[in-house]
Amino acid sequence: xxxxxxxxxxxxxxxxxxxxxxxxxxxxxxxxxxxxxxxxxxxxxxxxxxxxxxxxxxxxxxxxxxxxxxxxxxxxxxxxxxxxxxxxxxxxxxxxxxxxxxxxxxxxxxxxxxxxxxxxxxxxxxxxxxxxxxxxxxxxxxxxxxxxxxxxxxxxxxxxxxxxxxxxxxxxxxxxxxxxxxxxxxxxxxxxxxxxxxxxxxxxxxxxxxxxxxxxxxxxxxxxxxxxxxxxxxxxxxxxxx
Numbered sequence: 001x002x003x004x005x006x007x008x009x010x011x012x013x014x015x016x017x018x019x020x021x022x023x024x025x026x027x028x029x030x031x032x033x034x035x036x037x038x039x040x041x042x043x044x045x046x047x048x049x050x051x052x053x054x055x056x057x058x059x060x061x062x063x064x065x066x067x068x069x070x071x072x073x074x075x076x077x078x079x080x081x082x083x084x085x086x087x088x089x090x091x092x093x094x095x096x097x098x099x100x101x102x103x104x105x106x107x108x109x110x111x112x113x114x115x116x117x118x119x120x121x122x123x124x125x126x127x128x129x130x131x132x133x134x135x136x137x138x139x140x141x142x143x144x145x146x147x148x149x150x151x152x153x154x155x156x157x158x159x160x161x162x163x164x165x166x167x168x169x170x171x172x173x174x175x176x177x178x179x180x181x182x183x184x185x186x187x188x189x190x191x192x193x194x195x196x197x198x199x200x201x202x203x204x205x206x207x208x209x210x211x212x213x214x215x216x217x218x219x220x221x222x223x224x225x226x227x228x229x230x231x232x233x234x235x236x237x238x239x240x241x242x
Contacts, residue, residue, distance in 0.1 A: 141169030
């Protein structure tokens with residue numbers, strides 16, 4: 001991580017007991033518990049900066065989440081939810097990405113009203129630029145669908161390409177804008193499905209995973225502060241300001 005980044009979550013994913021109870025004897029075989037050790041969620045705050053919303057204070061948060069699978073196993077689906085709890089009346093202006101199905105590199109855009117966009121880059125981007133200090137480009141190797149505008153909960157669903165069956169890829173970049181500055185608190189919850197190819201062409205084995213083994217542990221608390229003054233390096237290294 002760079003000096004601008006901060007670790008928000010580094011936590012194991014555990015089998016979902018509700019999903020396990022629903023599986024009957026005729027359903028797809030489940031991945032054994034011992035093979036799931038090492039599956040984790042890593043969530044990093046990449047940037048948090050103030051923005052001017054037509055003369056009113058606002059802020060932008062950019063995060064990067066990584067779903068780490070154990071050897072020989074891949075994530076086929078993840079639902080990531082960020083619920084904002086404080087301030088009590090906080091509402092999200094916009095989120096990005098909303099819908100992505102193209103694995104080409106993309107660049108995030110931000111306008112003066114706090115609206116986010118994603119622009120496909122028409123020219124190839126060198127890997128060193130994609131993961132370099134600028135952090136300006138992102139590549140999604142899976143289908144992404146997001147929602148949450150005007151509510152206090154941002155949700156992103158990630159689905160692997162059903163033909164390639166290569167998982168979700170590594171880092172998933174998530175961005176949202178808010179109409180305030182100061183301290184913000186919330187919780188993160190995750191529902192995920194893991195799969196492993198069967199032996200000699202047999203059906204895949206699967207397992208549904210969540211954060212935390214108990215109901216009260218399934219919502220991981222996080223907090224961040226949107227400063228009133230921008231950092232010296234500003235947002236330009238993360239977003240294309242329009």
